[in-house]
Amino acid sequence: MEVESVRLIAAGVTIAVGAIGSAVGEGMIAAKAMEAIGRNPEIQSKLTPLIFVTMAITESTAIYALVISLIIIFG
Amino acid sequence: MFNTKSGRFTILFICILLAISTYLGLEKAPDAAVTVFLAPEILFMLGSFPVTNTFFWEIILSLIIMITAIRIRYTLKQQPGTFQNIVELLIEGGSNFVDTITNDKEKTKKIFPLVFTMFLFILITNLFGFLPGAAAVNYDDVTLFRSVMADYSFVLMMTLVIIIIAHIVAVVTNGPFGYIKKFINFSSPLNFALGIMEIISEFAKIFSLSFRLFGNIFAGEVLAAVMLFLMPYFLPLPFIFLGLLSSMIQAFVFSLLATIFITMASEKASSEDLVLT
Numbered sequence: 001m002e003v004e005s006v007r008l009i010a011a012g013v014t015i016a017v018g019a020i021g022s023a024v025g026e027g028m029i030a031a032k033a034m035e036a037i038g039r040n041p042e043i044q045s046k047l048t049p050l051i052f053v054t055m056a057i058t059e060s061t062a063i064y065a066l067v068i069s070l071i072i073i074f075g
Numbered sequence: 076m077f078n079t080k081s082g083r084f085t086i087l088f089i090c091i092l093l094a095i096s097t098y099l100g101l102e103k104a105p106d107a108a109v110t111v112f113l114a115p116e117i118l119f120m121l122g123s124f125p126v127t128n129t130f131f132w133e134i135i136l137s138l139i140i141m142i143t144a145i146r147i148r149y150t151l152k153q154q155p156g157t158f159q160n161i162v163e164l165l166i167e168g169g170s171n172f173v174d175t176i177t178n179d180k181e182k183t184k185k186i187f188p189l190v191f192t193m194f195l196f197i198l199i200t201n202l203f204g205f206l207p208g209a210a211a212v213n214y215d216d217v218t219l220f221r222s223v224m225a226d227y228s229f230v231l232m233m234t235l236v237i238i239i240i241a242h243i244v245a246v247v248t249n250g251p252f253g254y255i256k257k258f259i260n261f262s263s264p265l266n267f268a269l270g271i272m273e274i275i276s277e278f279a280k281i282f283s284l285s286f287r288l289f290g291n292i293f294a295g296e297v298l299a300a301v302m303l304f305l306m307p308y309f310l311p312l313p314f315i316f317l318g319l320l321s322s323m324i325q326a327f328v329f330s331l332l333a334t335i336f337i338t339m340a341s342e343k344a345s346s347e348d349l350v351l352t
Binding site: 067 | 112113283286287289290291293294297321324325327328331
């Protein structure tokens with residue numbers, strides 16, 4: 001295989017594998033938050049910023065993978 | 076500003092300027108391939124110091140923020156106008172939020188200025204990245220304005236400032252020996268292993284904090300550029316909206332984590348805490 005095609009495959013695999021964990025994590029956060037709001041609807045306004053923050057932190061692993069794959073493609 | 080005649084003329088003038096610059100930029104734009112650069116491009120050399128486009132943009136934005144802050148400071152009124160109201164709301168809300176993390180008014184007074192300045196700076200630089208037409212302004216075929224947080228060196232510097240401050244705070248609260256004991260501890264094999272883990276986690280903090288902000292902003296820009304290349308005008312819109320959302324959240328998360336790091340360092344480390352963290 002040529003170097004260029006290996007690089008493209010590596011970039012694709014990096015982001016594909018790296019996104020799995022954070023996707024599952026974000027789904028769990030959303031599901032649990034919905035559950036909590038369903039049980040106690042008054043808590044929604046308190047929970048919304050927390051949901052965003054925890055999602056942003058969970059997302060970071062996927063972002064690392066994205067940065068690596070962008071470096072592979074463009075760097 | 077929007078109601079007076081001169082204000083309207085100013086806005087009209089700015090719009091015309093932006094339209095002209097966008098047109099000129101489109102004229103000059105290369106017709107094929109997405110061009111993305113990981114490192115910021117050099118505009119010109121000032122002696123041996125390279126002035127990059129992010130540096131240039133960052134200085135302009137800092138000046139804007141400083142002038143606004145000084146102007147607000149010297150025109151404080153008993154009955155606040157609209158702008159003063161917004162600023163007061165922001166500062167009060169931010170200070171209350173930091174208070175909920177530190178649980179100490181004195182600590183909040185010390186941490187808040189640093190953290191809130193970082194929050195404001197990150198937020199404003201990120202939002203100015205979405206200024207329409209700004210990406211088309213060129214100087215020697217180099218974009219003049221580039222999102223400041225898409226420059227890794229700047230994000231790394233901010234992270235290092237926070238981590239160094241957290242370490243200084245830890246030395247002050249625990250004393251030099253207590254501080255070293257947290258990392259190198261020969262009392263038991265378990266504590267020794269935990270100390271090594273602590274050292275690794277300090278380095279991991281630097282990378283995770285800086286890469287989170289940099290990755291989000293840079294990825295947002297690249298995503299918008301790629302989508303613009305695939306199908307202009309309409310396809311990038313949802314991604315630009317996503318970038319807008321994430322730029323605000325990342326500014327918030329960065330300053331929140333900075334607050335948490337410094338607060339954690341300012342609490343006395345007991346033997347139980349050592350096991351927990």
